[in-house]
Amino acid sequence: MGWTSTLKDTARAGLRIERTRLEPLVTLRATAGLALSGSVALWLFGGTAAAGAAYGALLGGIAVFQRSWRPDPVLPVVSALTLGVTSFLSYLTGGYLPLFLLLAALWTFLGGMAWSLGANAGSLGTTNAAVMLVTVTLPATVTQSLGQAALMTAGGLVQAALVVLFPIRRWGRHRDALADALAAEAGYARRLCEDPAAPFTPGPFAQAREAASLSPRQMRRRPAQLHGARGLAERMRPVLASLADPADPADPAVTGGAQDGPARARAHELLAAAAEILDTAADAIRRGRPAELPPRALAAIEVPQDGPVLVGAAEQSAARLRALLRDVAEAARSDDRRPARSDDRRPVGGNAGGPAGEDSRPDDGGTLVRPPLRAEAKSAVRTVRGQLHHDSPVFRHAVRATVVVVVGDLIGRALPFGHGYWVPLVAILILRPGFSHTYSRAAARLGGTLVGLVIAGAVVQFAHPAPLASGTLSVICGGLILLFMYTGYAPVQAAASAYTVFTLAMAGVGLDQSVPARLVLTLIGGALAMLAYAVYPAWETPRLRTRLADWIKADLGYAATVVRHYADPTGQSARETREAVLSARVSILAWRSAVAMAEKEPVRQRGLSRTAEAGAEQALAEFAHVTMLLEAHLPAPGSPRRPSAATLATALQQSAEDADRGVRDHRFPTWEPVRTALDAWNAEDPGDEADRMLHRAGTLLLTALDDLSTALEVASPPMTTTSAGPRAEAPA
Secondary structure, eight states, rough: OOOOHHHHHHHHHHOOOOOOOOOOOHHHHHHHHHHHHHHHHHHHHHHHHHHHHHHHHHHHHHHEEEEOOSSSTTHHHHHHHHHHHHHHHHOOOOOHHHHHHHHHHHOOOHHHHGGGGGGHHHHHHHHHHHHHOOOOOSSSSSHHHHHHHHHHHHHHHHHHHHHHHSSOOHHHHHHHHHHHHHHHHHHHHHHHHHTTTTTOOHHHHHHHHHTEEHHHHHHHBBGGGGSSHHHHHHHHHHHHHHHSSSBBOOOOTTSSSOOHHHHHHHHHHHHHHHHHHHHHHHHHHHSOOOOOHHHHHHTTTSTTTTOOOOOHHHHHHHHHOOOOOOHHHHHHHHTTTSSTTTTOOOOOOOOOOOSSSSGGGGGGGTOOOOOHHHHHHHHHHHHHHHTTTTTOOOHHHHHHHHHHHHHHHHHHHSSTTTTHHHHHHHHHHHOOHHHHHHHHHHHHHHHHHHHHHHHHHHHHHHHHHOHHHHHHHHHOOOOOOTTTTTHHHHHHHHHHHHHHHHHHHHTOOOOOHHHHHHHHHHHHHHHHHHHHHHHHHOSSSGGGGHHHHHHHHHHHHHHHHHHHHSSSTTTHHHHHHHHHHHHHHHHHHHHHHHHHHOOOOOOOSSSSHHHHHHHHHHHHHHHHHHHHHHHTOOTTOOOOOOOHHHHHHHHHHHHHHHHHHHHHTOOOOOOHHHHHHHHHHTTOOOHHHHHHHHHHHHHHHHHHHHHHHHHTOOOSOOOOETTEEEEEOOOO
16 A cells, blocks of 8 residues: 555544444543532632643543553542653753753653553553643742642542542443453354354453453452353353364264254254353343343253254263353353452352363453552563564654654744644654554544634634633533543544633633644644654564464464363363463454554555465464364363374474464475374374364364465565475565
8 A cells, every 4th residue: 555545544544433332421520520620720729720730630531531451540540640740840840951851752762662561551651741741831949840740630639539439330341341252252153153164253352351350359349240251251162163063974973063954953053042142141241230041042052852963072062052151141140239259269150061170270260360569560661671672663652752752842942833842742642653543643633633723712712711711611622522532533632622722721821822823833743743653664564474473373382282182181281271272362363453554554565465364364264263173172181192182282383383483484384294293193093083083173274274375375575495495585
């Protein structure tokens, strides 16, 4: 995609208004905090102090809307404290340009590196860097500086206090995350009726797992419905796939139900009933009320009176599904007024079936213990330190932002408009680690600022509102910022620009200083941010091969772990398999995110063609599906060992390492270790039913791997054959 098309697409994306569920009660509470902070400060200290307090309250209110799994008051408190420190330092050093620029550069760099810890930390870091640039007034003394910083801090603390005093939908985000995961699995069950090889969508489960990471205090207080259901749903995933898998006509006892007839109809009936129960449970958890499960679906999962229709592995899958659904039903029926016990580590109901030792997994109990604050701090330092290299997108973003803030501040001071801090402020708020996010935000910032300044400027110009009226209008605009938080960046910026005009009017700043100047300075700041990314980019496109190599290695590692536990079933089988599943999930989500970002980048040399990307995804999806079918029938600890499976597991692990290096080095993987292991297996006695199922699965895994190699053959640049296999003539 060229630059012209890219700029058009990113501009449209930035100006797009999304339909989303608004949160009027949360918005009303945060707006009340904004009004309370501003009005009290206006009454006691005047317009300038009120503007500072209102700004702190606005940022505290925005923090409430961040998608965090921590208790709701935490982010406003953190925002308030960091805002106070940043404000004091900026006021203290604002009169000494070299010192101020040095401090701003350091703060901006640290704020940019905070993106390595996640979106919430990155947003907080960006806000802190922006606060250093916003100087409504410059106090003359240290005492005045402390007072203004204290007012900003107080505004954020007011928002935190309101969250505690007037809680709205406790555990709401946790409920939504778990409900989304259950609903996604219900959709997966329905898709399996149409397509037995339908791909599983891991995103909602990754969100639900993040939401299940709780502190000990949260674990003591969490609702009963949030305990256990996620782990049950995780274990149901391979069972659903196994039940939908058509049987091998040559050996119907090995896997799924049947190609057609009563057995196939029975499998579809179970899948439909599972989808209905999961949807009902999701709705009950989301709304925080006991589920009223449909009797028809509950009756459908029971064994028919005339006996089971399914046989072999299909009947085993049906029995496990029946037990898991009963436990999900019990969890959804829980009385939400009773908090779950922190020491209850077993899934609700405790009859989910499966290999022995599976119920002992802490992860599948639905709760993950968040490490102590000190351990989290050490982990954060290690994460940030790991990103301190030139190829890291986060490091490049931090460097970009630092240079833009310093250069933008100097440009703003040199311009004759006044309020020159608006140039670096706009630039830092636009910049993001990704190209599309940066350029779409630039378009949204310009469009929203234009609309907001024109409307608010007209009101101030013709109505001449008094400080109290200006404060009231600023509160209304602050409420609109919060209300539009999830609808798009453009409407938020329109409200934010109007908020700035009315807040400055309350502080006595004239219209000539707030509207025309800010429009020009916004253009300069937006152009500076876009230029900075173009000059020092962090393209995702060249890293597609690395992302694909990570995914291939994780998927083959997942398969090797599953097959290894057929060779030697132990009490650790379930835990190790679960870790392999999570590793594969992280890799596939990283790959899909990278592809989505690369599609919007103006980079011609992709390293992988779109055809190769699609073919690789399809092949790896089929590979993961076959592995998931094997996972559904993991043998219990103490089952007979299978030496041939050990050989295949070793071959898969070796191929994972070879493919990881090969794809990064532009070589075609050949999968010879897997092929050799299966050829040796063919020469042996076919064995019992489990051996035949495992051998058939191994053959399907090799077919998927061959399809992957075929897909990579269409990758660019051209490949040549070497002694180590085909090799690219030049790196992409």
